[in-house]
Amino acid sequence: MPSYDGALVEARGLCRSFGRVRVLHDVNLILAAGEALAVAGPNGAGKSTLLRLLAGLMRPTAGEVRILGRPLRQDAAAARRGVGLLSHQSLLYDDLTLLENLTFAARLYGLLRPRETALAALARAGLGSRAGESPRRLSRGLLQRAAIARALLHRPRILLLDEPFTALDAAAAERLREELRHLLAQGMGMVIVTHHLAEVWDLATRVSVLVEGRWVCDEARAGALSAFLPRYHGLIGA
Amino acid sequence: MPEAVRLALAVAAKDIRAELRSRTALLSAVVFAALVLVVFNFARDPTALSATDLAPSVLWVTFALAAMLALNRAFTVERENGALDGLLLAPIPREAIFAGKLLANLAFVGTVEAVTLPLFVLFFNVDLGAALPGIVAVTALATVGFVAVGTIFSAMAVRTRFAELMLPVLLLPFMVPPLIGAVQATSRLLSGRPLSEMLGWLRLLALYDIVFVTLCTLAFSAVVDE
Numbered sequence: 398m399p400s401y402d403g404a405l406v407e408a409r410g411l412c413r414s415f416g417r418v419r420v421l422h423d424v425n426l427i428l429a430a431g432e433a434l435a436v437a438g439p440n441g442a443g444k445s446t447l448l449r450l451l452a453g454l455m456r457p458t459a460g461e462v463r464i465l466g467r468p469l470r471q472d473a474a475a476a477r478r479g480v481g482l483l484s485h486q487s488l489l490y491d492d493l494t495l496l497e498n499l500t501f502a503a504r505l506y507g508l509l510r511p512r513e514t515a516l517a518a519l520a521r522a523g524l525g526s527r528a529g530e531s532p533r534r535l536s537r538g539l540l541q542r543a544a545i546a547r548a549l550l551h552r553p554r555i556l557l558l559d560e561p562f563t564a565l566d567a568a569a570a571e572r573l574r575e576e577l578r579h580l581l582a583q584g585m586g587m588v589i590v591t592h593h594l595a596e597v598w599d600l601a602t603r604v605s606v607l608v609e610g611r612w613v614c615d616e617a618r619a620g621a622l623s624a625f626l627p628r629y630h631g632l633i634g635a
Numbered sequence: 636m637p638e639a640v641r642l643a644l645a646v647a648a649k650d651i652r653a654e655l656r657s658r659t660a661l662l663s664a665v666v667f668a669a670l671v672l673v674v675f676n677f678a679r680d681p682t683a684l685s686a687t688d689l690a691p692s693v694l695w696v697t698f699a700l701a702a703m704l705a706l707n708r709a710f711t712v713e714r715e716n717g718a719l720d721g722l723l724l725a726p727i728p729r730e731a732i733f734a735g736k737l738l739a740n741l742a743f744v745g746t747v748e749a750v751t752l753p754l755f756v757l758f759f760n761v762d763l764g765a766a767l768p769g770i771v772a773v774t775a776l777a778t779v780g781f782v783a784v785g786t787i788f789s790a791m792a793v794r795t796r797f798a799e800l801m802l803p804v805l806l807l808p809f810m811v812p813p814l815i816g817a818v819q820a821t822s823r824l825l826s827g828r829p830l831s832e833m834l835g836w837l838r839l840l841a842l843y844d845i846v847f848v849t850l851c852t853l854a855f856s857a858v859v860d861e
Contacts, residue, residue, distance in 0.1 A: 454723055455861040474726040482724055486717030492653035504645040505725035507638070532716065547721070 403466050404429055405479070405555050405586035406451060410460035413446050413610075420446050421610040424460070426588075428555070433577070433587040435601035435618070437594050439633045443610040444590040448559050451588060453477050465554060478506070481553035485563035487544040489532040495519055495543050496528040499550060506551040514550065522546040538569030545576060556580065558589040562596045574600055594629065598622040606632050639731045646722075646735025651742055653712055660708035661743060668701035668751040676758040686759045691821040694755050695814050698748055698774070699781070703803050705743040706785035709736055710793035719793070719859075729856035733786065737848075740782045740789075748774055766824040773824065773840070777817035780843040784809045787851040790858050809847075816840045 406428040413421040421443045428434055436444050449455040451462055453469045453476065462469040464476035482488070489498045499515030508514045519528050522542045532540055541561070548556065556577075562570045577600055581587065589597050594604070598618070606614040606629060613632045618625075654661055675693045679686075713719035722732060752770075756763060763770060785806050792801035820836040 449861065452720075452724055454720055474728065477724055478726040480724065482720065484717060484720070486720075488717050488721030490649070490653055490712065490718050491715055492656045492712070493649070497649075497652065501645065501649045502721065502725070505642065505722070505727055507726075 404463075405432075405465060406588065407463040407466075408451065408460065411447070411450055411457050411462065412459040413443070413450060413455065414458045419458075419610060421450070421457075424607075424610075424612060426451075426605075428586045428588060430554070430584045430586055431581055432603060433581055433589060433597075433601045434603045434605060435594065435597045436588060436590045436605050436607060437592070437629065438607035440592075441609075442607040442633075444607055445559060446610075447607065448557050448588065448590050452480055452482050452557050478551065479554045481548035481551070481556045482559070483544055483548045483556060483561050484559035485561065487532055487540050488547060489540075489543060491531055491533040494529050494531060495524060495535075498532065498543075499547055502547050502550050508551060518546045518550050519543075537564050538566065538572070541565060541569060541573060545573070549580075554585060556585055556587045558587060560591060561589070562591070562593070570596065594626070595622055598625075608633055639728055639734070642727045642731040643734035643738060646732055647738035647742070650709075650712065650736065650739035654708070654739075654743065660705050661746060664701045664704040664743070664747045665750050667704055668697050668747060669754055671697045671700055672751070672754050672758045686761060687825055688822075690755070690759045690761050690825060691818045693759065694752075694821060695777075695818050697751055697755065698744075698778075699807075699810055699814060701747045701751060702744045702778070702781065702785065703806065705747055706740055706782065706789050706806070707799055707802055708743070709740050709786055709789040711789075711798060714793055714798075723859060729859060730852050732859075733852050733855035736790075737783055737786050737851075740786050741778065744778055744782050745775075748778065761825065763825075766827070769824040770821060773817055773820045773837070776837065776840040776844065777813040780813045780840065780847050781806070781810045783844070783848045783851045787855060787858055790855065813840055813843050816843070 404427045406426065408424060408426040411421055411424040412419065424447060436447065438444050446455065450457050453473055465479045467476040469476045493501065496515055496519065499518055500511045503511035503514045516525070516528060519525050522545060524539065524543055524546065527535070527539070532543060535543065561573060565573060577587065589601065591597050601618045604614065604616060604618050604625070605612055672693070679689055710719070713722060755761070785802070788802055788805040792798040792805060795801050816836040816839045820833045820840070823833040
């Protein structure tokens with residue numbers, strides 16, 4: 398990935414409708430290197446839609462997304478090279494082994510020596526000894542580690558996370574938080590969509606709240622979560 | 636090797652590897668094809684219609700129904716664990732994904748057809764003899780077109796709640812032209828008619844292939860991008 402000093406992600410005037418229903422209204426977003434933006438909000442607020450728009454998995458009805466300065470619509474393949482996605486789903490095929498899954502992903506990203514790259518990624522994730530196993534045999538925690546290895550295989554500058562802590566036990570969640578902190582320190586940018594602010598509060602550098610597809614709050618994280626929660630509940634009308 | 640071809644081959648190899656490991660779609664399609672042939676064999680009245688008259692229709696109905704089962708798996712494997720998102724997130728042209736899926740589906744359907752043909756000969760006691768190369772050619776020509784359409788409809792149907800039901804509903808109307816062409820050409824081949832008598836049907840099959848492979852390749856991006 399060539400070096401780039403500007404905003405990692407830049408979204409301007411993002412709107413998205415499904416039929417006549419508009420789920421995202423004029424959303425603007427800038428993500429800098431080393432920044433972790435926590436996007437919270439109630440069910441149906443448009444959080445996952447926003448993430449899919451940023452990942453290029455969905456087209457905006459209006460507005461533009463730039464990834465590392467490249468317009469996602471016109472320069473999709475190059476822009477997508479800078480993005481990794483980690484969700485509560487692993488994105489892995491159950492009928493392939495972990496090594497085959499990551500080797501396939503490495504081929505898609507045009508990485509040199511795909512098999513060796515995949516093996517090294519699995520070893521970094523502590524899954525070297527399980528390279529020949531199917532994802533369906535792994536525990537939720539190990540599966541999430543494999544998913545991280547897949548998401549980071551091509552060394553993206555931006556990591557998009559969709560409810561990454563779902564179904565993880567406390568130890569696995571803490572381990573994931575630790576890994577994400579390490580990546581942030583290396584200058585990666587993150588957008589983390591979550592229902593539970595408590596899971597990402599310490600990790601986030603900025604907090605945004607989406608309600609009915611509109612930003613109702615976008616500010617630097619400051620203080621304790623307990624101080625923010627009353628305002629958050631007021632914003633989402635809980 | 637051009638990049639798009641390398642990527643398409645990687646997608647096809649992944650699908651074939653996954654299918655060889657589970658063998659679910661391939662085995663069920665082959666067993667289904669055998670059962671269809673058995674049913675047709677016992678349901679027909681040999682005194683009313685000769686095997687040669689009935690054989691082309693039976694062969695192509697069997698191919699079409701078994702292909703439907705094989706095509707259903709094309710994108711259902713992508714549904715598990717959100718794998719389709721992983722595929723679409725990769726910096727590769729959508730056309731390469733479609734080409735890879737098409738190649739894998741051609742391999743699956745081709746395998747089902749290769750197993751079904753000897754069973755068909757066995758059940759209907761048809762002497763393929765000199766017609767075999769022609770039947771293989773007609774099968775290849777017809778299969779490319781409807782598998783291309785089936786591949787894109789499989790991608791469309793996978794996002795719906797009743798994907799397994801949607802695919803036949805969407806695909807069957809589009810299968811009619813290649814099925815008619817294939818049945819007519821096969822019938823003439825089995826009767827030992829000259830090539831000139833089936834040239835029109837072969838042209839129809841070739842035209843269908845060119846039109847639908849091109850259209851499906853171009854439309855794939857619009858189908859998979861939400």
